[in-house]
Amino acid sequence: GAVVSQHPSWVICKSGTSVKIECRSLDFQATTMFWYRQFPKQSLMLMATSNEGSKATYEQGVEKDKFLINHASLTLSTLTVTSAHPEDSSFYICSARAPGVTAEAFFGQGTRLTVV
């Protein structure tokens, strides 16, 4: 299957600082990318959908000013967690989908964020 690379795999940051997570589609052009968050022993929760060159669409309850998403090219999307707090500690996962009605989405390996 197609490869989606996420960086970093894990990060520890101090409370109040911002953290950027990158998601790259390595062998296909992703017109749409998705960002998820997963807490321990829970399922993935969709945070937002981003399309290249346009503003992201956030799910209900997700603060767009806190979780900044940029999808500047067909192979790169970034998620910035601004002014991170311990409750933002979670597993963040991106997904990328190629064009096409039935094209499957491929997932990155995830980023473990710990805010101390």
Place this chain on the structure above:
Amino acid sequence: DAKTTQPPSMDCAEGRAANLPCNHSTISGNEYVYWYRQIHSQGPQYIIHGLKNNETNEMASLIITEDRKSSTLILPHATLRDTAVYYCIVRVYNQGGKLIFGQGTELSVKP
């Protein structure tokens, strides 16, 4: 959005077939059924998808009932490495094709 219902957990003996059921009684005519799995602390892995016909690939088979209200994912010869959480998802096309994950089935393959 079409919702899915899966048993929270299942066990399977190594080498046997694992049959994972999923109910999606509110699925619309043009919505596909997708299956993903997630091994602990990794991103989900695509397995298979289908509309109304049965599908098979190198990983698994997908059996969809004629009324499309339920489906079964079959791993023909389960191995210990198939231990994971399996998610059955109905694809939402009018909202960018996003995948909404339910709770999934935690499959434990035992020796």
